[in-house]
Amino acid sequence: MTVIRGLPERRSIGLVDVLDRVREIIEHVKIYGDKALIELTKKFDGVDIEKISLDREELESISRELDERTMNAIDEIYGFLEEFYRSIKPFDHIVTVNGVRLGIVWRGIDRVGIYVPGGARGYPSTLLMAGIPARVAGVREIYVATPPLRNGSISPAIAYIAMKMGVERVYRIGGAHAIAAMAYGTESIVKVDKIVGPGNIYVQAAKFLVQDVVAIDGIEGPTELIVVADEYADPEKIAFDMMAQAEHGIHTFIVLLTTSSIVADRVSAILDRDYVHRYYIDVVGSIDEAIEIVNRVAPEHLALHVRNWERYIDRIRNVGAISIDDIPPALIDYIGPNHILPTEGWARSRGCLTIYDFLKPVSVLFEVEVVPRSLIEAVKILAEYEGFVIHSKSVGVRYG
Numbered sequence: 001m002t003v004i005r006g007l008p009e010r011r012s013i014g015l016v017d018v019l020d021r022v023r024e025i026i027e028h029v030k031i032y033g034d035k036a037l038i039e040l041t042k043k044f045d046g047v048d049i050e051k052i053s054l055d056r057e058e059l060e061s062i063s064r065e066l067d068e069r070t071m072n073a074i075d076e077i078y079g080f081l082e083e084f085y086r087s088i089k090p091f092d093h094i095v096t097v098n099g100v101r102l103g104i105v106w107r108g109i110d111r112v113g114i115y116v117p118g119g120a121r122g123y124p125s126t127l128l129m130a131g132i133p134a135r136v137a138g139v140r141e142i143y144v145a146t147p148p149l150r151n152g153s154i155s156p157a158i159a160y161i162a163m164k165m166g167v168e169r170v171y172r173i174g175g176a177h178a179i180a181a182m183a184y185g186t187e188s189i190v191k192v193d194k195i196v197g198p199g200n201i202y203v204q205a206a207k208f209l210v211q212d213v214v215a216i217d218g219i220e221g222p223t224e225l226i227v228v229a230d231e232y233a234d235p236e237k238i239a240f241d242m243m244a245q246a247e248h249g250i251h252t253f254i255v256l257l258t259t260s261s262i263v264a265d266r267v268s269a270i271l272d273r274d275y276v277h278r279y280y281i282d283v284v285g286s287i288d289e290a291i292e293i294v295n296r297v298a299p300e301h302l303a304l305h306v307r308n309w310e311r312y313i314d315r316i317r318n319v320g321a322i323s324i325d326d327i328p329p330a331l332i333d334y335i336g337p338n339h340i341l342p343t344e345g346w347a348r349s350r351g352c353l354t355i356y357d358f359l360k361p362v363s364v365l366f367e368v369e370v371v372p373r374s375l376i377e378a379v380k381i382l383a384e385y386e387g388f389v390i391h392s393k394s395v396g397v398r399y400g
């Protein structure tokens with residue numbers, strides 16, 4: 001049965017199901033370094049790799065295998081996303097309030113590790129989605145980890161983008177061990193300040209577990225989509241949107257909530273031809289009810305096949321991405337603004353990957369021109385209230 005009526009209690013797999021196994025993998029990498037990476041790559045990917053890290057010369061040679069048509073497609077999307085991220089790059093904000101000049105200045109993170117998932121042939125689009133905002137933000141060093149292909153090499157498209165982006169190194173390792181390696185460092189892997197990127201449940205569980213030493217962007221696991229549709233929606237387009245996201249694997253979470261039993265039956269009839277993936281369809285009383293469910297479930301993607309969508313948009317709070325009206329989620333996957341999106345309900349507290357993931361706001365207090373007496377007095381009082389007498393003196397010795 002591929003189409004199930006109603007909603008499940010939970011997603012088919014979650015971090016909690018694999019944390020113990022992933023913890024063991026991480027410990028193994030911490031102790032044995034490169035040796036563990038080579039061994040685990042043999043175990044999980046079935047590939048012997050002697051050298052983990054690919055330098056620019058090797059990347060150049062792999063990228064020469066890329067056909068011109070795909071190269072042009074990458075260039076086109078690269079240019080589009082670069083322009084988008086340049087145009088939303090935040091400015092420093094320095095203002096004067098009551099004679100005090102202060103503000104926020106943005107600084108790029110020094111070293112970022114980008115995880116690019118394996119899939120069937122690699123996810124070059126993910127490198128675009130993470131690497132372009134990182135570059136525009138001014139990240140100094142970018143490292144990429146991606147699982148090796150069956151032949152031991154990596155996707156020529158990933159190699160091409162890595163070259164174009166000027167990344168420092170590409171590591172041909174995937175899974176939880178790749179995350180552990182970038183978090184703790186090994187003989188051939190540089191320890192980074194932040195790890196970003198989507199992947200399967202092992203990859204995301206590893207990101208979750210290494211937060212004692214490295215920042216992460218969030219949990220971006222197996223793909224999720226909820227389609228909300230009214231009676232005017234086109235069942236064929238809905239089915240395509242659902243099957244497209246199911247294409248990512250067997251752990252995807254794909255749901256249709258519709259007010260129309262006719263739409264439900266028609267979509268179900270199309271999806272029934274897919275024997276591999278699982279889909280959920282529920283008939284709801286109203287679009288408002290569907291939106292309540294969406295906010296509770298907090299899916300990665302939401303597709304809104306609803307007339308008068310403007311009426312509902314402000315009430316949609318907990319989703320990673322919204323495709324409205326006739327826009328397929330698959331378009332967001334390739335032209336963004338970003339397809340690196342929270343799953344497993346994490347959309348309740350964070351959204352898509354953005355340029356802000358690669359920037360740190362630094363708090364700066366410049367000169368104090370006219371000393372606002374009341375403000376200085378307030379500072380001294382609060383410092384003393386906290387028991388920090390020297391804090392109070394340090395301010396008082398300058399401003400009285």
Ligand SMILES: NC(=O)c1ccc[n+]([C@@H]2O[C@H](COP(=O)([O-])OP(=O)(O)OC[C@H]3O[C@@H](n4cnc5c(N)ncnc54)[C@H](O)[C@@H]3O)[C@@H](O)[C@H]2O)c1
Pocket residue numbers: 041044045116117118119120126147148173174175176198199200201202203219220221222223248249251252300339340341342343
């Ligand atoms: N949420 C998002 O933003 C987003 C974006 C793109 C893709 N995705 C998801 O990323 C995932 C990609 O998954 P994938 O598996 O193709 O690639 P992946 O790179 O995430 O994982 C593959 C690696 O997992 C490791 N592995 C495999 N089996 C294992 C096991 N039993 N124990 C430990 N490690 C194991 C292997 O080392 C392998 O190289 C899909 O689920 C897709 O839906 C999510």
Ligand SMILES: N[C@H](CO)Cc1c[nH]c[nH+]1
Pocket residue numbers: 123125126222223224245248300333339340341
């Ligand atoms: N749908 C994925 C996010 O869940 C992103 C993606 C990349 N390539 C194709 N699709």
Ligand SMILES: [Zn+2]
Pocket residue numbers: 223244245248330333
């Ligand atoms: Zn996709």
